[in-house]
Amino acid sequence: MNVAGVKFSSKGRMYYFDKKDIDLEIGDEVIVETERGLQYGFVVKNHEEINPEKLVSPLKSVVRVANKHDRSTYEKNVKDSEKAYLKAKEVVEELEVPMNLLDANYTFDRKQLLFNFTADDRVDFRELARRLAQIYKTRIELRQIGIRDKAREIGGIGPCGRFLCCNTFLNDINVVTINMAKNQMLALNPNKINGVCGRLLCCLSYEDETYTELKKGLPNIGDNYTYNGTTYKVTDVNILKRKVHLENENHAQEEIYIE
Secondary structure, three states: OOEEEEEOOOOOOOEEEEOOOOOOOOOOOEEEEEOOEEEEEEEEEOOOOHHHHHHOOOOOEEEEEOOOHHHHHHHHHHHHHHHHHHHHHHHHHOOOOOOEEEEEEEOOOOOOEEEEEOOOOEEEEEEEEHHHHHHHEEEEEEEEEHHHEEEEOOOOOOOOOEOOOHHHHOOOOOOOOOHHHOOOOOOOOOOHOOOOOOOOHHHHHHHHHHHHHHHOOOOOOHHHEOOOOEEEEEEEEOOOOOOEEOOOOOOOOOEEEEE
16 A cells, blocks of 8 residues: 655654555645544655555545645644643633643644643543633543653653654654663663653664674573583673673683674
8 A cells, every 4th residue: 555654743753644646745735634634744754655454444545735725724723723722721720620731733624622731640621621612612632641742742852962762753652661671781770771751761672673683692691601611600791792701610700702
């Protein structure tokens, strides 16, 4: 299936849409069909053949390339969304709802106004939704997002000194586990392996497969290892160099390289 990758904002994730017979180029602005109605998006991937089994079915379609009127509508929606965000914050404070609003977004056809927020616990926002619906005369959706999604929305600088991956190029936030840090023999210090969101660094997943492959044939720290007829204890392993440090019961030490 020939699809196009579309984002709805520079910080958002990418979604695939069926191009049908529409000719597109990267950078084109398009109107697409979504579960929430029509949306205005930007083509970031094009001419990509993907196995339909790898796509979430049924795949929504690109409706058309955006025209000047569509662009004008989109710009108005953006401005009105910013105003709705500020007004909603006032209502949240008035009702003393324990949430932190992050943004507001109209769908292109203005049939829905979506607010993203974070909160420490589940929030009863029924009165807030009712008040906002009275003000904006459209369907209101309040969506609680996780701390990783908050980092993606807000952005920032990671411990590496670069802009956050989730805020720049990651389309999907992959599952990251503590076993990935262990697999790369990293010190399990939260200050070292957690990102600014307080969760495990997304980049731990980047090299996990490589480390798994490189560790094949290497002993683990603490294993017994026989070298030149003598049994040693493995005290350190350098995975990238495939270098192993050994020590026996008489404190004799050896460093060997394992092919």
